[in-house]
Amino acid sequence: MDEKYDLRHFYDFCTQTFEHSVWRDFLKHWPHQKEMEPYSDGKNRSLEDPGRFGSYLIGYKSNQDLAKIESAKRETIIDFACNQLQPVIKRKLTEYFPLIQTRYGSRLSQLDLDVFAVMVNAQREINVRVHPENPSMILSGIVYIVEPGFEYPTTTLYRCNDGTFSDCGNTFFDVENFREIFSPPSIDNSMLTLAKTDRSFHGVPKQQLPSNKFRRTVNWHVRLTDACFQNLYGVKNFRDLDNNNRQFMKDMRAVVNFDEPLLPDSKRIIRDAFKHLPNNQ
Numbered sequence: 001m002d003e004k005y006d007l008r009h010f011y012d013f014c015t016q017t018f019e020h021s022v023w024r025d026f027l028k029h030w031p032h033q034k035e036m037e038p039y040s041d042g043k044n045r046s047l048e049d050p051g052r053f054g055s056y057l058i059g060y061k062s063n064q065d066l067a068k069i070e071s072a073k074r075e076t077i078i079d080f081a082c083n084q085l086q087p088v089i090k091r092k093l094t095e096y097f098p099l100i101q102t103r104y105g106s107r108l109s110q111l112d113l114d115v116f117a118v119m120v121n122a123q124r125e126i127n128v129r130v131h132p133e134n135p136s137m138i139l140s141g142i143v144y145i146v147e148p149g150f151e152y153p154t155t156t157l158y159r160c161n162d163g164t165f166s167d168c169g170n171t172f173f174d175v176e177n178f179r180e181i182f183s184p185p186s187i188d189n190s191m192l193t194l195a196k197t198d199r200s201f202h203g204v205p206k207q208q209l210p211s212n213k214f215r216r217t218v219n220w221h222v223r224l225t226d227a228c229f230q231n232l233y234g235v236k237n238f239r240d241l242d243n244n245n246r247q248f249m250k251d252m253r254a255v256v257n258f259d260e261p262l263l264p265d266s267k268r269i270i271r272d273a274f275k276h277l278p279n280n281q
Helices: 020-028 062-066 071-095 097-110 226-233 246-252 264-272
Strands: 002-004 009-014 051-058 113-123 125-131 137-145 156-160 178-182 191-195 202-208 214-224
Touching: 009 156, 009 178, 020 071, 051 062, 051 071, 051 214, 062 071, 071 097, 071 113, 071 137, 071 214, 071 264, 097 226, 097 246, 097 264, 113 125, 113 264, 214 226, 226 246
Parallel strands: none
Antiparallel strands: 002 009, 009 191, 051 113, 113 214, 125 202, 137 191, 137 214, 156 178, 156 202
């Protein structure tokens, strides 16, 4: 794990996430574009428009989204979600949990987390402006799918040119005000993991994609549930939070010791975060 305390960037990058045979079998069962829905780049888009489209394989929408995928593919995707992806997310959440313990301190027992993961196609254009992730997020990961001869931009991590600048996460910024810290190489089956802070700035540089290719990723996130977020910060929705919320900004600046042992509540919190694993209906 790369611990950039002055930047409050905590991340790691691994070049092989899953066993090769498991990964290739999963990719053979990747859903068709027509089985996906608009994701992150605006909901009011058709399947022919530029941007990102996705299907949940873990999370509150997973059964709904997976029901749209043909049954032969669905069985493999569900097996991958439950028996391959879930353990990877659980391991990463455990590795980063000392940061969560330090951040919430005596309020740790109040935490209620939720995990979701999405199979994502980006078509025609990829452009994710710089942001530190929304305020409800705790930890995020991106598994990259790279086809031979087709490399695309990965997720670039940034620091602001103004070294004192921080943000709660509800705003997107122009890249001109930031400088690159790290941009992982484009490697199939690799994964970038990034912890949410007030300076965990990242994005994907704007790039046109070939008309016959998708930029494919598996994106996973660990977030505070809405009820937990409201209990901790006094706002009904993370979108209502701003940089004037002193408790939130203080939490984001917690100084962490990653060698700190996990507290008794940690196992329960991690276990209960997997609320919405898919089932084969």
